[in-house]
Amino acid sequence: MHGIAHQPSMFDLVDEPTLGRLEDRIQRTTLTRGAWVDHLPGWVGGSESILETLLGDIGWRAERREMYEREVDVPRLLRWYDVDEELPHPLLTEARERLTAYYAEELREPFVTTGMCLYRDGRDSVAWHGDTTGRSSSQDTLVAIVSFGSPRPLMLRPRGGGGDSLKFPLGHGDLVVMGGSCQRTWEHAIPKTAKKVGPRVSVQFRPIGVS
Numbered sequence: 069m070h071g072i073a074h075q076p077s078m079f080d081l082v083d084e085p086t087l088g089r090l091e092d093r094i095q096r097t098t099l100t101r102g103a104w105v106d107h108l109p110g111w112v113g114g115s116e117s118i119l120e121t122l123l124g125d126i127g128w129r130a131e132r133r134e135m136y137e138r139e140v141d142v143p144r145l146l147r148w149y150d151v152d153e154e155l156p157h158p159l160l161t162e163a164r165e166r167l168t169a170y171y172a173e174e175l176r177e178p179f180v181t182t183g184m185c186l187y188r189d190g191r192d193s194v195a196w197h198g199d200t201t202g203r204s205s206s207q208d209t210l211v212a213i214v215s216f217g218s219p220r221p222l223m224l225r226p227r228g229g230g231g232d233s234l235k236f237p238l239g240h241g242d243l244v245v246m247g248g249s250c251q252r253t254w255e256h257a258i259p260k261t262a263k264k265v266g267p268r269v270s271v272q273f274r275p276i277g278v279s
């Protein structure tokens with residue numbers, strides 16, 4: 069990983085963000101109705117500098133985006149990077165490319181947009197929903213999420229209820245990918261918590277026409 073031919077200083081060792089391997093490390097959980105979730109804790113190493121960048125002035129907005137089929141309260145800040153808008157940290161661009169390559173066979177198109185959410189503390193959250201604006205309302209797709217900062221659990225439950233919910237802890241540098249019919253047949257949420265938690269930034273990569 070650190071095979072670059074220069075003398076690393078302490079600062080480099082602590083600060084330089086890196087992407088780990090995806091092959092053979094990512095764990096798939098098969099859900100019902102053609103949905104699945106991949107999970108890889110600690111995919112991004114040394115991600116302090118990325119978090120610092122993301123917590124800076126990158127244009128966070130408090131506005132509500134019309135993302136979901138029903139209006140949900142969105143107590144969190146949002147930043148949407150459309151196709152071709154440069155991401156605020158080069159490692160995020162590399163992460164998107166690596167995910168496009170890794171999922172090429174299943175996705176058959178690149179991840180192109182990057183949605184970011186900032187959960188300032190435990191009162192910020194997102195209610196149960198699927199990302200069903202656009203093609204994902206009727207087609208299988210993939211949504212890849214890389215999480216930075218304070219750990220928060222991503223909850224999943226079958227749409228319409230009637231099943232146990234699953235919990236994927238998302239810590240600093242962790243990757244989770246929702247695939248298959250997951251956006252249509254399951255719902256996900258980041259619940260509020262009374263615990264004292266610091267800020268968390270979620271970075272979501274999606275193909276064109278999915279949000």
Ligand SMILES: O=C(O)CCC(=O)C(=O)O
Pocket residue numbers: 183185194199213222256257258270271272
């Ligand atoms: O915070 C997360 O990782 C999930 C965000 C999410 O579900 C969304 O923005 O659609």
Ligand SMILES: [Fe+2]
Pocket residue numbers: 197198199256
């Ligand atoms: Fe979502």
